[in-house]
Amino acid sequence: MSTDTPSQESIADDWAQALEEQAVTSGGASDGPHVFDATATTVPAGAGNVSGNPMHDIQMVLDIPVQLSVELGRTRVPIKYILQLAQGSIVELDALAGEPMDVLVNGYLIAQGEVVVVNDKFGIRLTDIVTPSERMKRVSRT
Structure with missing residues (x-):
């Protein structure tokens, strides 16, 4: 104890x-x-x-402990493109500006939200919580 x-x-x-x-x-x-x-x-x-x-x-x-992450978007690029990245390079993501960001716990989607700035720090305001039944459906598909 x-x-x-x-x-x-x-x-x-x-x-x-x-x-x-x-x-x-x-x-x-x-x-x-x-x-x-x-x-x-x-x-x-x-x-x-x-x-x-x-x-x-x-x-x-x-x-x-769990890993909480916010996903801004995704993209697929060839390795040769990754090797050419330098400071100032821009990588285009599949998400649109203003679109909800995914909130993941240990890699599983649990919520969506919007980015906010509070005292010069980024945060996320949750706008939609994935229900436990929806989470189970997503887990069973993988």
Whole structure:
């Protein structure tokens, strides 16, 4: 058991409180930004929920690192073109300006969004979340 367990419990409590406040203020409607609801986590039948506490179950995966990337576009070019690239070269992508950017987690599309700049740093505002059923369909096709 690690020594930072109290801080993890504190974080879980903060999330639970924030989710509860959101549910109260929005009245169940999803007019605002999408927020992950840890209390909606379900355990499949026969999964053996040892703790009986959904917050403990979600804590088990909170520290798993994942690769989050935003894809601006793609292109295919021959190797001889890659070898000719120099500073100032332009590589044309298949995406149009203003088109939604893909947000990938471990290579799987989870959302789309638009690029924003906040305090001279790039970010992405999520505009569309891929539903879990859509994600499963995409995974099964590959």
